[in-house]
Amino acid sequence: MALADLLKEKSILVVCGSGGVGKTTISASLALAAAMEGRKVLVCTIDPAKRLADSLGLKELGNKETRIPDLVFAQAGLAPKGELWGMMLDSKTTFDELICRIAPDEVVRNRVLNNPFYQNITTALAGSQEFSATEKLFELACRNEYDLIVLDTPPTRHALDFLDAPNRLTSFLDAKVIAWFVGPYLKASKLGFKFLNSGASMAFRVLEKVTGYQTLADIADFFLVFEGLYDGFAARAAKVRQLMSDPATAFVLVTSPQSPSLLEASFFLDRLICEKMPLGEVIFNRVYTSPTNLGSDEVKALGRQSVEKLPGHKTAIDALCANLRLAILLAEADKRSIRHFLEQSSRPLESVRVPFMRTDIHDMAGLHTVCRYLAE
Amino acid sequence: MSLEAIFDKRIVFMTGKGGVGKTTLSMALAWAAQERGKNVILMEVDKSPNLRYILGKDIPVYKETRIAPRLAVFTLEPFKALEEYAALQIKVAAAAKLFLNNRFVSYFMQAAPGWRELVTVGKIWHTHQRTVGRGKNKRPEYDMIVVDAPATGHGLSFLRVPAIFADILKFGRMQSQTKDLLDMLRDPERTVVNVVSLPEEMPLNEAVTLADMAKSTMGMQVGVTFMNGVHPEPFLPDEKAACDNLLSDEAARNTLDQIWPCSGKALFDAAADRQARAQSCRQYLELAAKRLPTPIVELPYEYPGRVDMDGVKRLANLISQALCGGV
Numbered sequence: 001m002a003l004a005d006l007l008k009e010k011s012i013l014v015v016c017g018s019g020g021v022g023k024t025t026i027s028a029s030l031a032l033a034a035a036m037e038g039r040k041v042l043v044c045t046i047d048p049a050k051r052l053a054d055s056l057g058l059k060e061l062g063n064k065e066t067r068i069p070d071l072v073f074a075q076a077g078l079a080p081k082g083e084l085w086g087m088m089l090d091s092k093t094t095f096d097e098l099i100c101r102i103a104p105d106e107v108v109r110n111r112v113l114n115n116p117f118y119q120n121i122t123t124a125l126a127g128s129q130e131f132s133a134t135e136k137l138f139e140l141a142c143r144n145e146y147d148l149i150v151l152d153t154p155p156t157r158h159a160l161d162f163l164d165a166p167n168r169l170t171s172f173l174d175a176k177v178i179a180w181f182v183g184p185y186l187k188a189s190k191l192g193f194k195f196l197n198s199g200a201s202m203a204f205r206v207l208e209k210v211t212g213y214q215t216l217a218d219i220a221d222f223f224l225v226f227e228g229l230y231d232g233f234a235a236r237a238a239k240v241r242q243l244m245s246d247p248a249t250a251f252v253l254v255t256s257p258q259s260p261s262l263l264e265a266s267f268f269l270d271r272l273i274c275e276k277m278p279l280g281e282v283i284f285n286r287v288y289t290s291p292t293n294l295g296s297d298e299v300k301a302l303g304r305q306s307v308e309k310l311p312g313h314k315t316a317i318d319a320l321c322a323n324l325r326l327a328i329l330l331a332e333a334d335k336r337s338i339r340h341f342l343e344q345s346s347r348p349l350e351s352v353r354v355p356f357m358r359t360d361i362h363d364m365a366g367l368h369t370v371c372r373y374l375a376e
Numbered sequence: 377m378s379l380e381a382i383f384d385k386r387i388v389f390m391t392g393k394g395g396v397g398k399t400t401l402s403m404a405l406a407w408a409a410q411e412r413g414k415n416v417i418l419m420e421v422d423k424s425p426n427l428r429y430i431l432g433k434d435i436p437v438y439k440e441t442r443i444a445p446r447l448a449v450f451t452l453e454p455f456k457a458l459e460e461y462a463a464l465q466i467k468v469a470a471a472a473k474l475f476l477n478n479r480f481v482s483y484f485m486q487a488a489p490g491w492r493e494l495v496t497v498g499k500i501w502h503t504h505q506r507t508v509g510r511g512k513n514k515r516p517e518y519d520m521i522v523v524d525a526p527a528t529g530h531g532l533s534f535l536r537v538p539a540i541f542a543d544i545l546k547f548g549r550m551q552s553q554t555k556d557l558l559d560m561l562r563d564p565e566r567t568v569v570n571v572v573s574l575p576e577e578m579p580l581n582e583a584v585t586l587a588d589m590a591k592s593t594m595g596m597q598v599g600v601t602f603m604n605g606v607h608p609e610p611f612l613p614d615e616k617a618a619c620d621n622l623l624s625d626e627a628a629r630n631t632l633d634q635i636w637p638c639s640g641k642a643l644f645d646a647a648a649d650r651q652a653r654a655q656s657c658r659q660y661l662e663l664a665a666k667r668l669p670t671p672i673v674e675l676p677y678e679y680p681g682r683v684d685m686d687g688v689k690r691l692a693n694l695i696s697q698a699l700c701g702g703v
C-alpha cells in the first residue's frame with residue numbers, strides 16, 4: 001500500500017528504527033501529512049528535539065496531548081484541513097496511571113506506588129519505556145478521539161527491542177514467578193529453608209546473602225501486592241498485542257542507507273513478517289542524492305573541456321568538479337545499498353526516500369519539506 | 377585536569393547517543409593509548425558489529441582477544457559475567473551453575489532489572505583490579521581500560537545502577553561490593569567519562585545531559601567531548617576564492633552552461649550542499665562550546681560515513697594530537 005494510502009486509511013502507525021536515523025522527524029512529518037489531508041492526528045513521541053518542539057509551539061509537551069496552534073501553520077504558509085496534536089511520553093507517569101487503573105483500592109495502589117522496588121523497575125528496567133509506549137497507545141486508541149495516531153518508538157539499540165520488551169516485562173511479572181519468589185520468603189519466616197524444594201531454597205539463600213534481607217523483603221512485598229494485579233496487567237498486555245496486529249495498524253520502518261542501520265532493518269522486517277505484524281512501508285532517511293544525472297567520468301570529461309575553454313578558472317573548476325564527483329559517488333553508494341536491501345527482502349516492499357537535507361529539520365516548514373518526499 | 381591526563385586514567389568511559397561513533401572512537405582512543413606505550417584493553421558493553429567490521433574479523437564474546445602487542449579487546453556479556461560472579465561468591469562453580477540454571481532463577485533473570493548493568497560494572501572493576509608480576513614488579517595487567525558504553529538511555533542507567541543498588545541494598549556482601557564499584561566510578565584519579573557527540577541538535581542535547589548527569593548525579597569526573605563527524609569545509613581558502621570569482625564572472629558561467637548538458641548548476645548545487653553542511657557543523661560547534669562544560673575535540677567526517685581500521689588510526693592520530701599536541 002502506498003504511503004499516501006496508509007496515511008488516509010490506517011488509524012495507527014508505529015514508527016520503528018534503530019537510534020539516530022531520524023524517527024522523530026519522520027513521525028512528525030507523517031502526522032503532518034495526514035493532518036494536511038484533513039485527519040485529526042496525534043503524534044506521540046518519546047524525546048522530541050527541543051528546537052522542533054519549541055517551534056511547533058509545544059513548549060510544555062507533557063504526558064498529555066496538546067494541539068499545534070494554527071499560528072504555527074500560518075507562519076509556514078500552511079493551512080491544514082485537519083488537526084495536528086502532539087504529546088510526549090513519560091514512562092513513569094504512564095506506569096503509575098496503569099497501576100491506578102488496575103489496583104482495586106487505594107491501599108493496594110499506594111503499596112505498589114511507594115514500593116522502592118517498583119520505583120526502580122518503572123525507570124530502570126530495560127523495556128519499561130517500550131512497555132509504557134504501547135500501553136499509552138492502547139489507552140489512546142481506546143479513547144477513539146483521533147483518526148490517526150503516529151507512535152514514535154523509544155530510541156532502542158535494536159529496532160527489535162520494541163517488539164520484545166513488553167513481553168519480557170510481562171513474563172517478569174508473571175504469577176508463577178511471583179509465587180516462586182514470594183513463596184519461600186513467606187514460608188522461610190515460618191518454617192526455615194529446609195522444607196522448601198532444594199533448588200528454590202538455595203537460590204533464595206544465595207540471593208539473600210548477596211542482596212541482604214530487606215531488599216528481598218521489598219521485592220517480595222512488591223510481588224505479593226502485584227500478584228492480585230497481574231491478571232489485569234496481563235489481560236491489558238494481550239489486548240495491546242492484538243492492537244499491534246490489527247489491520248488498522250501499520251508499522252513503518254525508518255532506516256538510513258548506511259550499512260549498520262540497514263542490517264538492523266532487515267532483521268526487523270523478517271521479524272515483523274514472522275510475527276504477522278502489518279508492515280506498511282520502509283522509509284529511507286538521510287539518503288545522499290546527486291544534483292545531476294551525470295556519472296563521475298562524464299563530469300571528469302566535462303571538467304576537462306571547461307578548463308580548456310576557461311583556463312583562468314582552472315582552480316575553481318577542478319575544485320567544483322572534484323566536489324560534484326564526490327556527491328555522485330555518495331549518491332551511488334546509497335542507491336546501491338538501497339537496491340540491494342530491497343532485492344534481498346523476502347517480500348516486495350513499498351519504500352520512499354528522504355534525502356540527506358543540508359541542515360537539521362527543526363520547524364514546520366522543514367517538516368513540510370519532508371512531507372513532499374514522503375508523498376512521492 | 378589536563379587533557380593529556382586522560383591517557384593516565386585507569387578507566388575511560390566513552391558514552392553518547394546511539395550511532396554517534398562511540399565504538400569507532402573508543403577503538404581510536406585505545407589505539408592512541410597503546411601507541412603511547414600503554415597496555416590497553418577495550419571493553420565493549422554491547423557486542424557491536426561495527427567493532428568486528430573495523431577489525432575485519434569476528435571476535436568471540438567474553439574472551440580477551442589480543443589485536444596488537446599492547447591492545448586487547450573484550451566483549452562483555454551479562455549472563456557470562458553473572459556466572460563468573462556467582463562462581464566467585466559461591467566458590468563452587470558447579471553450585472553456581474546449578475543456581476543459575478534453576479528454571480525460575482533463569483526465568484527471573486531474563487527480566488529482572490539492573491543486574492546486567494551491575495555485573496557489567498563489576499566485571500570492569502574486576503579487570504582493573506587484576507595485576508601481573510610479583511613483589512616490586514607487581515603492576516596492573518592493564519594500564520587503561522577503555523569502555524565502549526551502550527547508547528545513552530540505557531547507557532546512563534548502566535553507570536547509574538551501582539548507585540541505585542547502593543540505595544536498595546541495605547545489608548549483605550553485595551552492599552560492600554557495590555560500594556567498591558561506586559568508589560571506582562567516582563574516583564577522579566582512576567576514572568573519567570568522555571562524551572561522544574555529533575554537530576547536530578539531538579546528539580548535542582544528549583551530550584549536555586550526559587555530561588551533566590555524569591557529574592552531578594553520579595559524581596563522576598567528565599573529561600572531554602569528542603565532536604565526531606564534523607563535515608570539513610569542502611574547499612581550501614584559495615579554491616573558495618577561485619569559486620567565488622567564477623560565480624561572479626557571468627561570461628565564464630555562460631560558457632559553463634553551454635558545455636554542461638543541464639547547465640553548470642549541478643556544480644554549484646553540489647558545492648552549496650557541502651558548504652551548508654560544513655556551516656551547520658560550525659554552528660553546532662559554537663553552540664557546543666557554549667553549552668558543554670568540557671573541552672571539545674573535533675574529529676572530521678570521513679567519507680563515505682564508514683570508518684575502517686585505517687580510518688581508526690587516522691582518528692587516533694588526531695586524538696593524540698588534540699590531547700597531547702602530537703604523539
Ligand SMILES: Nc1ncnc2c1ncn2[C@@H]1O[C@H](COP(=O)(O)OP(=O)(O)OP(=O)(O)O)[C@@H](O)[C@H]1O
Pocket residue numbers: 258260393394395396397398399400401424426526527604605606675676677678679680681682683684
Ligand atoms: N568520523 C566519522 N566519519 C564518518 N563516519 C563515521 C565516523 N565515526 C563513525 N562513523 C560511522 O558511523 C557509524 C556508527 O559508528 P559507531 O558504530 O562507532 O557508533 P556507536 O556510537 O558505537 O553506535 P551504537 O550506539 O550503535 O553502538 C559507523 O558506520 C561508523 O563507521
Ligand SMILES: [Mg+2]
Pocket residue numbers: 398399400424426524
Ligand atoms: Mg557502538
